[in-house]
Amino acid sequence: MDLNFSAEDELFRLQVRDYFKNDYPKDIIAKVSAGKSMVKADYQRSEQALAKKGWLAVNWPKEHGGPGWSVVQRYIFDEELEIAGALNVIPMGLLYFGPVLYTFGSEAQRERWLPGILNSTTFWAQGYSEPGAGSDLASLTCRADRQGDEYCINGSKIWTSYAHFADWIFCLVRTDPASTRHDGISFICVDIRSPGVEVIPIRSIDGEHHLNRVEFNNVRVPIENRIGDEGKGWHYAQYLLGHERTSYAHVGARKAELALIKNAARTAGVGGSSLLKDPLFASKLARTEIAVKTLEYTTLRILSATQVGAAPGNESSILKILATECAQAVSTLMLELAGADGLTEKAVSLPLSERQGLSGAMCTEKYLFDRAQTIYGGTTEIQKNVIAKQVLGLRS
Known part of the structure; x- marks a missing residue:
């Protein structure tokens, strides 16, 4: 390459x-x-x-x-x-649902939903995880029972990012209750303002409202809101997850954050000394820079094998692990840089250096939020299983 x-x-x-x-x-x-x-x-x-x-x-x-x-x-x-x-x-419509829609949706569905995504007048949420089905998504129990020309949906979705902003939510639901695991799951779109849909906020550890629980209580959805064939939702979900896991790379953000850390570290030591001269901190910084460079090359390698608009495939699990671990390594450096300033309240925190644009509270919030990165979108353990089975061809 x-x-x-x-x-x-x-x-x-x-x-x-x-x-x-x-x-x-x-x-x-x-x-x-x-x-x-x-x-x-x-x-x-x-x-x-x-x-x-x-x-x-x-x-x-x-x-x-x-x-x-x-x-x-x-x-x-x-x-x-x-x-x-x-x-x-916000990735749910543009990065996740959009490619599924133009690849597997009908012409009528594309005409109905693509324009709103392209002009940012319609926001989407992703209804995948459930209280009892997170990384083991195939065990989901949210049901959509066929009743004439409609589905009646009952169940819960959780950790639903930006559902409080959304106009629509695309969901994986079980349309065949007798099926197990991957069979009998369908991909259905629901107007989030429909009677019986309730969006309940979840405050995360950083104090922000990104997440929600979404409850479905006898929600009526027309059959034409189903993407593709009934019972084939798992296939469409796997296509979507390839796009989702690749979107975690954020190489530019990691580079920008490392530049901020370097600038602030020059005067962040005792008495305004440079933390860059501290062997332990310098070693951690160097290892993190190498990890980000590895992430960059891996991203380029995977993207170079991907046609425009196509899903990257199971190799995206490699990228997901590298990307989320890099994000945590960078935010750990930020917290170490902030020191005691990281304990200040958000409303009264002062910049470590106004010139560098970092504050103690920002460092702490980022550290806390990034703890979830190796969990959401499929835990690191799940990604390793995918790599072993689907990429390396290993079987237990």
């Missing part, structure tokens, strides 16, 4: 960089940099600014509304977005 970018790719990078410097909403970048909580309107305005440029659904093929970029251009765009400090898109 050639790791050098072509002259055309570097010119594209400059164009993307110029856009985020001059045309992307500056107040959103400032809000991200300050570690402030985002509301739905922030995401919508950010995504609509990208949509106006034609740069929102960057992983979609051109025939479905994407820009038709190469995998290298997509990688460069994602990296520059995060280095600029812009807001990442």
